[in-house]
Amino acid sequence: MATAAVAPPKGGFGYRHPRARLAALLGGPMIWLVVVYLGSLAALLLTAFWTVDGFTGAVVRTFTLENFVDAFTTPAYLQVMARTIGIAVCVTILCLILAVPLGFFMSRVASKRMQPILVAMILTPLWASYLVKVYAWRAMLSPESGVIAWFLSPLGIGGPGFGILGIVITLTYLWLPYMILPVYAGFSRLPNSMLDASADLGAKNWRTFRSVIIPMIFPAIVAGSIFTFSLSLGDYITAQIVGGTTTMLGNIVQQNYVTNLPFAAAFATIPVIIVLIYLAAVRRSGALENL
Amino acid sequence: MHHSRLLKMAVATSATALLLAACGGSSDDAGTDAGAAPGGDVYAGPVGDGEGALSVLAWPGYAEDGSTDPAVDWVTPFEEATGCAVDVKVFGTSDEAVKLMQGGGYDVISASGDASLRLIYGENVQPVNLDLVPNYADIFPDLKDRSHNTVAGASYGVPHGRGANLLVWNKEKVGEAVDSWSIMFESDSPAAGGVGPYDSPIYIADAAVYLMATQPDLGITDPYSLDQTQFDAAIALLEQQKPLVGEYWNDYLKQIDAVNAGTMTGATSWQVIVNGFDPAVVGSTKAKEGATGWSDTWMIAKDTANVNCAYKWLDWMASPEINAQAAEWFGEAPANTKACDLTADPAHCETYHAADTAYWEDVYYWNTPTEDCLDGRTDTKCVPYSEWSKAWSELRS
Numbered sequence: 001m002a003t004a005a006v007a008p009p010k011g012g013f014g015y016r017h018p019r020a021r022l023a024a025l026l027g028g029p030m031i032w033l034v035v036v037y038l039g040s041l042a043a044l045l046l047t048a049f050w051t052v053d054g055f056t057g058a059v060v061r062t063f064t065l066e067n068f069v070d071a072f073t074t075p076a077y078l079q080v081m082a083r084t085i086g087i088a089v090c091v092t093i094l095c096l097i098l099a100v101p102l103g104f105f106m107s108r109v110a111s112k113r114m115q116p117i118l119v120a121m122i123l124t125p126l127w128a129s130y131l132v133k134v135y136a137w138r139a140m141l142s143p144e145s146g147v148i149a150w151f152l153s154p155l156g157i158g159g160p161g162f163g164i165l166g167i168v169i170t171l172t173y174l175w176l177p178y179m180i181l182p183v184y185a186g187f188s189r190l191p192n193s194m195l196d197a198s199a200d201l202g203a204k205n206w207r208t209f210r211s212v213i214i215p216m217i218f219p220a221i222v223a224g225s226i227f228t229f230s231l232s233l234g235d236y237i238t239a240q241i242v243g244g245t246t247t248m249l250g251n252i253v254q255q256n257y258v259t260n261l262p263f264a265a266a267f268a269t270i271p272v273i274i275v276l277i278y279l280a281a282v283r284r285s286g287a288l289e290n291l
Numbered sequence: 292m293h294h295s296r297l298l299k300m301a302v303a304t305s306a307t308a309l310l311l312a313a314c315g316g317s318s319d320d321a322g323t324d325a326g327a328a329p330g331g332d333v334y335a336g337p338v339g340d341g342e343g344a345l346s347v348l349a350w351p352g353y354a355e356d357g358s359t360d361p362a363v364d365w366v367t368p369f370e371e372a373t374g375c376a377v378d379v380k381v382f383g384t385s386d387e388a389v390k391l392m393q394g395g396g397y398d399v400i401s402a403s404g405d406a407s408l409r410l411i412y413g414e415n416v417q418p419v420n421l422d423l424v425p426n427y428a429d430i431f432p433d434l435k436d437r438s439h440n441t442v443a444g445a446s447y448g449v450p451h452g453r454g455a456n457l458l459v460w461n462k463e464k465v466g467e468a469v470d471s472w473s474i475m476f477e478s479d480s481p482a483a484g485g486v487g488p489y490d491s492p493i494y495i496a497d498a499a500v501y502l503m504a505t506q507p508d509l510g511i512t513d514p515y516s517l518d519q520t521q522f523d524a525a526i527a528l529l530e531q532q533k534p535l536v537g538e539y540w541n542d543y544l545k546q547i548d549a550v551n552a553g554t555m556t557g558a559t560s561w562q563v564i565v566n567g568f569d570p571a572v573v574g575s576t577k578a579k580e581g582a583t584g585w586s587d588t589w590m591i592a593k594d595t596a597n598v599n600c601a602y603k604w605l606d607w608m609a610s611p612e613i614n615a616q617a618a619e620w621f622g623e624a625p626a627n628t629k630a631c632d633l634t635a636d637p638a639h640c641e642t643y644h645a646a647d648t649a650y651w652e653d654v655y656y657w658n659t660p661t662e663d664c665l666d667g668r669t670d671t672k673c674v675p676y677s678e679w680s681k682a683w684s685e686l687r688s
Contacts, residue, residue: 052677058393058413070681076688138548145552162538162554241545245536247687255687258386259492259680 041272048266052259059261067266077252081270084249087168088232094172095179095228096221103183103217107190119184122177130174134241137170138162141242162244170242171232178231179224186220187213222282229278233271329442331417331593338423338602341375345600348391348400350587352621353451354379363620365613373607375600384491384541385657392416398595399604401451403585404439405493408659409676411447416590418445423602426609429627433648438665439658440588448588449605450626452618454562454643455584455654456497459575461485461556472501472578474557476532482557483535487546489559490539492676492683493657496583497559498525498532500655504580513666514583515658522674526682539687562643563622581653618643 013020051064071077106118125133140147141160149159160166190213198208236250249271257264347354356379357364366377380397382388385406392400392415402410410416421427427449434450441447460469465481474482476498488494499514502524509521517525537555540546543564549555550573565575589608591601607613611629618625619634624645631640644650658665664673674682 053413074685074688076685080688138545142548142552143554145554240542244538245533245687252684252688255684256680258384258390260677263681 044265044268047262048269050262052262064262067263070263071267071270077267080247080249080252083164083246084233084271085274087164087171087248088229090168091171091175091232092179092225092228094168095176095224098172098176099179099183099224100217100221102180103187104213106180106184107187119181122180122184125173126177131237133174134170134238137166137173138242141166141169162242162246164243164246166242166244167239167246167248170238171235174238175228175231178227182220182223182227183217186217190216218285222285226279226282230271230275233274329411329414329418329445329447331414333418333420333445334423334591334598334602336420336423336602338599341373341600341603342597343374343376343600345375345377345597345604346396346398347377347379347604348388348397349379349381350401350403350621351381351383353401353587353617354381355617355620363616365607365616369604369607369613373600373603375597375603377604385493389413389415392592395592395594398592398597398601400590400592401587402448402590403587403657404437405585405657405659405676407439407447407588407590408442408661410590411442412661414593416447417593417595419448419591419605420602421446421449424449424606424609426606426611426614426627429611429629430609431626431628431646433651434586434626437586437656439586439656448590449609451587451589451608452614452621452623452626453584453586453651453654453656454623455577455582455651456489457560457562457565457575457582458578459550459558459560459565459568459573461550461553462572462574464553464556467574469557469574470576470579472497472580473505475535475559476501476528478531478535480535480557485537485554485556486532486535487537487549487555487558488529488532488539490541490687492679493583494559495522495525495529495679495683496655496657498528500581500583502528513658513664514655515660516665516668516673517660518664518668518671518673522678522682526686529686533686561622566622577650577654581655584651584654584656586656615639618645 015021047059048067049063049065051060051062051066052058053060102122106115106122110118141149141162143149143159143161146159146161149161152159160169194212194216195208198212203211234250236248236254239246239248239251249267253264253268256267352359354366354377355363356366356377366379369375370377380391382391385403388400388402389406389409391397392402392406392410393413400410400416402416407416430450434453435441436446440450458469458472458475460466460474460482464485465474474480475486475488480486488497495517496514499511499517499521502509502521503511503514506524509524511517511521538545538549540549540555540558543561546555546558546560547564547567550558550560550568560575565573568575589605591598591605595601608617609627611627611633614625614627615630615633618630619636619639622643624640624643625631625634628646631645634640636642640646660673660676660679662672662675664671
């Protein structure tokens with residue numbers, strides 16, 4: 001009996017210790033997520049309740065709510081908040097207007113052979129450095145000598161120049177691929193049978209688009225909008241380079257983080273709150289389950 | 292069950308992280324008492340053998356080791372001469388420099404005047420025993436014992452070089468003869484729409500310099516010590532300037548681009564930038580009202596472990612040969628009187644007004660505004676730098 005023992009199941013330590021296996025699998029990501037991600041957010045939030053020494057700019061650890069009061073009661077800062085949200089919304093809408101026809105063309109009209117090539121072309125701008133692209137737009141937008149101004153001058157109108165419009169154009173350019181990709185994927189998942197059924201029931205193109213296609217790709221649109229909206233909300237370098245005198249939320253944080261870290265921290269929680277509200281709204285729409 | 296375990300693990304890790312974050316750096320709390328006399332003992336010397344390593348925090352171009360341009364290298368010869376292996380970290384703004392220095396880990400720093408007092412009172416740097424820096428004797432006298440490098444009779448470093456912030460303008464659009472900051476501040480300016488102020492709280496001092504000339508009854512004597520009334524007047528002037536502004540700049544590449552494109556037509560600038568402009572199109576001068584400027588100082592960290600290497604570095608940077616190289620590479624006036632004979636361009640010191648004492652009389656070197664007025668007034672409180680910073684970010688909003 002002893003000699004005829006059944007061979008032990010194959011597998012080593014991990015097989016015999018399922019918890020250790022789970023720890024090995026998730027340990028790294030968990031530490032990353034909790035310490036680096038949530039930890040830094042928590043540290044940020046904590047810092048926001050401290051104050052600084054007016055003399056040296058060093059952080060003093062005494063509790064105060066003043067930073068939040070300042071951030072939410074100073075008219076100039078409220079204006080920046082409104083402006084930043086406005087810019088992020090404009091960028092998202094513009095991306096949407098451009099991405100839906102493009103995504104439709106890529107997945108439904110272009111040949112199977114062309115599709116990967118088109119996707120690659122959409123992705124290529126992402127290989128170039130963000131800064132290079134923003135500086136390229138500086139050259140495009142520059143009043144008088146810029147490419148756009150030169151193009152428009154025969155019509156007797158000046159270019160958009162540096163300012164809010166310049167920021168919106170540049171950010172739209174930067175984040176467009178993040179909208180196109182999910183929308184393209186959404187169109188690709190759309191079953192032909194649905195469109196056929198719609199046609200069989202007598203719906204014309206517009207009706208099909210409105211009642212069948214849009215509801216089907218809505219989750220994809222929402223996914224893309226999360227990218228474009230939150231990326232625009234946090235951007236400050238674009239505003240610095242093509243914004244002229246315009247400032248966004250990130251610029252305020254950047255201006256303050258060295259001299260008044262607690263205030264910068266309090267201010268930096270604003271985009272976090274806005275994005276959380278946005279995500280909550282999106283979640284209610286049910287779009288997150290389809291990502 | 293597994294879920295709750297994971298959750299516990301998560302809570303435990305985040306609690307540890309928070310604890311670490313809360314404890315980190317709390318040891319230097321004692322040093323942040325505002326107004327306390329800056330402490331630390333002066334190194335008695337003598338400067339002995341180097342410790343073998345030196346960590347340098349510097350403005351770009353101040354500690355070149357040949358990596359930018361193989362021909363520009365005064366760090367390697369220093370390493371060979373002293374045996375101190377140098378590690379250079381470059382910073383972009385004074386605010387950044389202060390933050391890095393507060394974090395610790397650096398032995399010496401090239402601090403501008405708007406950083407030096409924060410470092411001195413924050414107990415991040417130690418007083419310097421100038422007897423141990425032989426080359427200090429040759430430093431221009433008008434750079435010694437200034438309020439940004441000397442506190443209560445104790446010196447905190449060795450001057451490196453200086454420059455004035457210049458007025459530049461587009462001759463085609465603004466005119467040939469310009470000599471006043473008024474083109475940047477007055478509503479009827481021909482440069483309206485193309486004004487380019489420096490994007491930093493310290494620019495409030497530029498407005499104060501202009502007010503010194505145009506509104507003498509405000510009684511400003513030092514643009515870095517403004518009481519509330521004077522400060523409000525400066526901010527009001529900057530509000531008046533705002534509609535004229537095309538762009539604020541703090542990236543000098545951005546300014547070069549905008550001035551060359553003809554969109555920035557009246558701006559504040561630095562000599563090193565101006566040298567690249569076409570003098571037929573872009574005029575430059577030190578405005579008649581005077582100007583802000585910078586004077587940089589090499590300082591030693593309070594708790595440096597490499598004090599001998601640090602003193603060797605201070606003396607090295609103050610030596611005529613190296614000071615000439617560094618000042619010429621960066622484009623500023625050297626601090627050592629003997630450096631002027633050693634620059635590759637014999638006219639360098641003349642271009643940058645190194646020995647022209649009169650030129651510097653109305654140049655107000657960047658300084659750190661503090662609550663105790665720097666100009667010696669005791670009957671009033673001045674607006675500290677943290678308020679400058681706040682006001683600037685509101686102005687820019």
